[in-house]
Amino acid sequence: MSKLNETDIQGFVLRGYNLPVARYLFLYFESAARARSLIGRLLSHVTTGQRWDGAKPQSTVNIAFTHRGLERLQLPDATLLTFPVEFQQGMKHRAEILGDCGVNSAEHWDKVWCEDRVHAWVGINGLTPEALDARSSAVLSAIEETDGAVVLDSQDAAAEVVQGRPTTREHFGYTDGFGNPDYLGVVRSSQPGQGKLQPDGTWVPLATGELLLGYADEAGELPIAPVPHLLASNGTFMVYRKLHQNLATFRDYLEKQAGTYAGGKEKLAAKFIGRWRDGTPIELSPDNPDPVIAQDPNRNTNYTFGADAQGTRCPMGAHVRRVHPRDAFGFNGRLINRRRITRRGLPYGRFVPEGESVSDAEERGVIFMALNASLSRQFEFVQQQWIQYGNDARLGNDKDMLIGNHGGHGRFVVQGDESRTNPPLVCSNLPDFVELRGGEYFFLPSITALGMIAMGLVDPR
Amino acid sequence: MPNKSGSVYGLTILSPIIDDEGATPSHDLQIRNYLARLPTREDSPFALAPGTHLARLVVMDDVIYVGMPACEEHLKSKYLVFESNCDGDLDGYLRGLADSIPEHLDAIWKHCVGYPGAANRQAFIDYMKACQLDTTFYFAAVNDKSVSETLRALQTQTAVAEFIATHQGADAATLRQEFIQFVAQLKSLPPPRPGSMGPHRDIKTGGRNE
Numbered sequence: 001m002s003k004l005n006e007t008d009i010q011g012f013v014l015r016g017y018n019l020p021v022a023r024y025l026f027l028y029f030e031s032a033a034r035a036r037s038l039i040g041r042l043l044s045h046v047t048t049g050q051r052w053d054g055a056k057p058q059s060t061v062n063i064a065f066t067h068r069g070l071e072r073l074q075l076p077d078a079t080l081l082t083f084p085v086e087f088q089q090g091m092k093h094r095a096e097i098l099g100d101c102g103v104n105s106a107e108h109w110d111k112v113w114c115e116d117r118v119h120a121w122v123g124i125n126g127l128t129p130e131a132l133d134a135r136s137s138a139v140l141s142a143i144e145e146t147d148g149a150v151v152l153d154s155q156d157a158a159a160e161v162v163q164g165r166p167t168t169r170e171h172f173g174y175t176d177g178f179g180n181p182d183y184l185g186v187v188r189s190s191q192p193g194q195g196k197l198q199p200d201g202t203w204v205p206l207a208t209g210e211l212l213l214g215y216a217d218e219a220g221e222l223p224i225a226p227v228p229h230l231l232a233s234n235g236t237f238m239v240y241r242k243l244h245q246n247l248a249t250f251r252d253y254l255e256k257q258a259g260t261y262a263g264g265k266e267k268l269a270a271k272f273i274g275r276w277r278d279g280t281p282i283e284l285s286p287d288n289p290d291p292v293i294a295q296d297p298n299r300n301t302n303y304t305f306g307a308d309a310q311g312t313r314c315p316m317g318a319h320v321r322r323v324h325p326r327d328a329f330g331f332n333g334r335l336i337n338r339r340r341i342t343r344r345g346l347p348y349g350r351f352v353p354e355g356e357s358v359s360d361a362e363e364r365g366v367i368f369m370a371l372n373a374s375l376s377r378q379f380e381f382v383q384q385q386w387i388q389y390g391n392d393a394r395l396g397n398d399k400d401m402l403i404g405n406h407g408g409h410g411r412f413v414v415q416g417d418e419s420r421t422n423p424p425l426v427c428s429n430l431p432d433f434v435e436l437r438g439g440e441y442f443f444l445p446s447i448t449a450l451g452m453i454a455m456g457l458v459d460p461r
Numbered sequence: 462m463p464n465k466s467g468s469v470y471g472l473t474i475l476s477p478i479i480d481d482e483g484a485t486p487s488h489d490l491q492i493r494n495y496l497a498r499l500p501t502r503e504d505s506p507f508a509l510a511p512g513t514h515l516a517r518l519v520v521m522d523d524v525i526y527v528g529m530p531a532c533e534e535h536l537k538s539k540y541l542v543f544e545s546n547c548d549g550d551l552d553g554y555l556r557g558l559a560d561s562i563p564e565h566l567d568a569i570w571k572h573c574v575g576y577p578g579a580a581n582r583q584a585f586i587d588y589m590k591a592c593q594l595d596t597t598f599y600f601a602a603v604n605d606k607s608v609s610e611t612l613r614a615l616q617t618q619t620a621v622a623e624f625i626a627t628h629q630g631a632d633a634a635t636l637r638q639e640f641i642q643f644v645a646q647l648k649s650l651p652p653p654r655p656g657s658m659g660p661h662r663d664i665k666t667g668g669r670n671e
Contacts, residue, residue: 260630411626428626 004185004208006049008447009234012062012123012344013211013371014049014186016177019060019125020159020166021132022346024240024367025139026112027120027149032074035119038148039063039073040454042122045139048447051187059126059135063450064238064442066090069119073453078460082226083443086376087237091441092116097380099388099405104436110242112153113438120149121240121442129158155242157346157367170347170366171245172402172433173269173354175279175294179301179324181340184208185215193301196337197327203302206337210373212236218337223373227460231453234446239341239370239379241439243403246360247352250433261414262423271414271425272401274318283314287421311415312422317395319402322386329392339386341378344369365437375441406430463597467605469514470554471596472545474589476573477538478520488572489520489539495568496520501656507545508656510561512554514546514603514611518569541573546599548607555586608655615658620647 006014029035047060065073067088071080086094092106092113100106106114122139126132143149159166168177182188182195182205195205196218209217213225214233225232254272258265266289270276276289283303284293293299304327308314314321321328329335349364372378385391388405390398399405401412410430416423445453452458464471479488486494496518499506507513519542526532547554558566563579570576577584603611624643628636 411622425629426622426626 003187004049004212005234006051006187009049009212010062010444010447011047011049011060013236013342013444015188016180016344017047017060017125019056019127020161020346021127021129022123022125022157022367023132023136024155024157025122025124025136026118026152026154027069027122027143028117028152029069029072029119029149030147032072034146034148035073036148036454036456038143038146039450041142041146041148042139043447043450043454045135045142046447046450056127058128058131059124061135061139062123062444064121064123064444065453066118066120066440066442068116070443070453072119074456075453075458076460079226079228079231079458082460084224084237084374084376086380087441087443090116091239091241091439094380098383099399100436102405102407103432104405106438108435109438110153113242113440115152117152118440121238121440155348155367157348159346160351169277169351171247171349171351171364172250173277174273174275175277176366177343178275178279180342181206181210183211186211189297191297191301193303193326196340197304197333199332201304206340210338210340210378211342211371213373217373218334225373228458231445231449231458233449235449236371236373236444237375238442238444239368239372239375239439240442241368241370242348242365242437243368244363244365244435244437245349246431246433246435247362247364248358248360249431251354251358253427253431253433257425257427261425263416263421267421268414268425271315271318272412274314274320281314281320282318283308286313312417315412315414316393317390317398317401317412319400322393322400323382325386325393339378339381340372341382342371344371365434371444401427401430401433403434404430406432408432463595464551466599468549468607469603469605470545470547470549470551471599472543472547472551472554473594473596473599474541474543474592475521475594476541476543476570476576476592478541479572479574480538489522492541492569492572493520499565502659503654503656505656506562506565508654511557512548512608513655514548514608516543516545516547518543538574541569544599546603551590552586555589556582559585609652612653612655612658616650616653617647619658 011017042061042063045061047057047062067080067083067090091098095101095105112118124132124135124139126135140151143151160169161167168175170176179194182190184205185208186205190205192203195203198204207218208215209221209223213223213235214229215222217223254265254269258268261268266277270282270289274283275281276285276294278289278291279294279300280289280291281293281300281303283305284299305314305321305325306327325336327333345367347366349362352358370379386393387400387403390396395413398411398413401410404410408429408431412427412430414425414427416425478492481488502508507516521536521540521542523536523539524534526534559579559582566579575588577588579585606614624640628639631639
């Protein structure tokens with residue numbers, strides 16, 4: 001496998017930028033011609049996957065389109081019809097599959113997602129708020145000068161800053177962002193536990209086609225992709241979900257459950273997710289967080305569940321065990337390697353330290369973005385089967401503790417043993433800790449494809 | 462015995478559907494229409510009749526050759542396919558169906574060639590067995606327990622989970638006392654009705670997403 005043409009792939013696909021502030025613009029195209037000229041103008045802004053070699057840019061720009069947006073850009077019907085069905089339908093239409101019902105249903109979404117008008121996403125990341133503003137202004141000027149789009153809405157997101165340094169913590173207090181998968185040909189600082197598990201216990205990168213269109217996937221096939229090949233190749237699909245976090249509910253629930261749990265509050269918090277709040281995998285360190293492990297890239301994603309078949313270290317239903325079962329299903333991981341997603345995103349809203357008063361009503365959560373070659377096979381499967389259902393984890397109808405759509409009826413079992421500090425616990429009447437506030441499916445094209453779209457050169461013949 | 466795994470029976474019945482150009486709508490569409498409106502869960506005919514773990518009724522119109530080069534093949538008839546994982550002895554199971562849900566059986570099978578009606582028990586059993594295929598391999602969705610044992614087990618599992626959830630942290634004496642009471646109460650409960658134990662699901666599961 002030769003290395004990928006990084007200059008043809010949007011940088012957002014190949015790497016998490018680790019830039020602490022972001023703004024996501026949602027565009028509506030009024031005219032195909034003017035929108036194309038805008039895309040042409042933005043091409044020079046778009047950050048590619050080319051490595052930075054130490055010189056990190058002040059800001060980045062990336063672009064993606066909804067199917068509706070591609071229609072508005074007047075791509076040929078023969079192209080539009082070849083996109084995968086779930087992308088054509090859009091995320092709102094897939095609610096029944098995704099479990100986006102109850103408080104997660106579209107009637108509770110932000111206005112911009114209710115109206116089915118979003119044509120494009122422009123993601124801007126910055127090293128500082130000033131750099132973010134400067135780059136946003138440049139993008140907005142391009143929009144204004146070309147009259148290429150209406151900005152329907154924008155969403156700011158930012159990492160929590162502690163003592164002047166951005167962290168990867170989210171609002172519930174967990175350190176996030178471990179363990180995105182490795183893919184063949186993608187040059188990044190990889191670590192064991194991030195690709196696919198081999199029979200000898202080592203980890204190797206997943207097939208490129210699990211992330212990028214135009215390359216063989218884990219089944220040795222090219223992923224389903226639109227024609228022409230040149231439009232699809234080096235592109236991918238992106239899920240955007242705005243996940244509101246009910247912080248007051250979470251803290252109250254944890255406090256209340258911890259009252260009957262002899263392992264203590266922090267251990268219970270760790271059982272929920274499978275990591276201590278500093279990120280230490282509970283599978284590797286069941287009794288206490290261990291910063292040495294948490295910060296060691298050779299260890300902090302390097303574990304399996306084979307020796308913990310009863311879940312007495314990491315509960316069967318812990319979030320990380322559900323969404324990346326690692327060695328759990330046998331068949332040399334083949335049932336898992338086809339369900340991996342690459343995650344991006346940042347929190348939004350004000351961080352509130354423990355002990356300070358907080359309300360669920362405040363605007364607060366995480367912008368969750370996932371990249372994959374197949375929305376239905378990868379993201380939708382994980383959401384449907386591993387988040388909103390428990391059968392694969394041998395948990396019947398139980399849903400994911402943290403992001404399941406519980407409606408007050410959920411259950412989460414902490415398996416335990418006979419020791420005093422690791423007792424079993426059944427958490428009942430789970431509320432909705434996380435609520436969906438909207439989102440959509442996007443196509444993130446290659447640099448070449450962006451040029452083709454800008455110049456009206458998409459030709460499926 | 463090719464149709465049995467332990468005490469559970471894998472029943473497959475193919476009944477030819479009446480081919481009558483004069484019938485409008487056609488007999489196969491009339492079966493489809495009836496099946497599409499059958500209730501599920503507790504009111505399903507197969508919940509009302511004893512002994513069914515899982516049942517499936519399908520109208521098989523024809524076979525479609527999937528492969529290359531394509532070729533045209535046809536069945537001699539359209540068939541009603543009835544598959545069921547059921548308890549035990551086949552005659553007893555069929556008799557139970559005829560006793561409990563004769564009106565459903567007649568409404569469905571009256572569109573099939575040679576169906577004698579459920580009122581004549583022995584003729585009904587003979588007809589069904591004449592249409593039976595040996596199943597050999599079949600989807601064993603259940604362990605080797607009867608329907609009533611399975612329902613009892615589900616009831617016990619749910620009740621015990623609920624008991625644990627509501628008694629965590631109780632002192633040993635209280636726990637013991639309430640557990641004894643709980644077990645006695647559980648034993649005195651009537652078994653749950655077939656079809657009642659599955660939770661209502663607001664999400665599609667299994668199969669292809671598309």
